[in-house]
Amino acid sequence: MSEQTSQQNPVRTALVTGATRGIGRAVARDLAKDHVVFVGGRSEQDVERLREELSGVGPGTRPFVADVTSDEQVAAAWEPLAREFPGLHVLVHSAGIAPQSTVADAPREMWEQIFDVNVVSVAQLTRLTLPHLRAAGGDVVAINSGSGFTSRASSALYSGTKFALRALTDALREEEREHGVRVSSVHPGRVATDMQRELHEYMGQEYRPEDWIQPEQIAAAVRMAVDAERASAVEVVSVRPSGMR
């Protein structure tokens, strides 16, 4: 679609990081029904696979291939999208990592890497796209965690980033109110994704995906935030496993 056409008939746009797997993938699939989704991922092949799956579902997709910790890759992926679309309606931060370690065992590099992916990159991508979010009156949705509220043994790294992410989104919400950008923080409990399988492996526990929240349920929480009438804002949502089957 040309820039002129998109300005005359603005199409809704959504950038989803971590869209190649797990929660981000479910969010991208859902938002693709009525948004042009910028499919975020590190692997071009994985991004193209999802775009193929989503072809014909809604108004279309675009690739956003970048390691979120690389400012150069992120800028290169964003530049053609910023030129094609005047506004960004939704930015979903789902890319994340969850290495587990005790404080006793975690070297500096481990702290730096997890903070880079889960916090610093969220801040930098938000900063880069804010002019377009403001132009559209957009929504920023951060996939946080129950670990954004509580910490436990071996969770200092992960909870540390998710506490920090909550601080980031709480501040951003207040800063952007006057610019018309809403900020939502979604806090899932355990969700049936690769991340949860790896966590079970670390704890030496059997992993049964059916025991945990399905990624589509988190996509539904994101959808609630995005679809809320503009006079209201879904600021913080906690989605926990019910323990019932």
Ligand SMILES: NC(=O)c1ccc[n+]([C@@H]2O[C@H](COP(=O)([O-])OP(=O)(O)OC[C@H]3O[C@@H](n4cnc5c(N)ncnc54)[C@H](OP(=O)(O)O)[C@@H]3O)[C@@H](O)[C@H]2O)c1
């Ligand atoms: N699963 C849970 O139980 C759970 C619970 C609460 C919160 N969360 C949060 O939900 C979010 C999504 O988690 P998930 O369970 O869907 O995880 P996942 O299945 O492990 O998927 C993680 C996604 O993040 C991407 N990613 C990781 N590092 C990246 C980087 N440097 N640059 C770009 N993309 C990167 C991965 O891309 P590749 O495919 O290229 O690796 C993948 O698409 C995370 O923020 C996580 O903390 C998860």
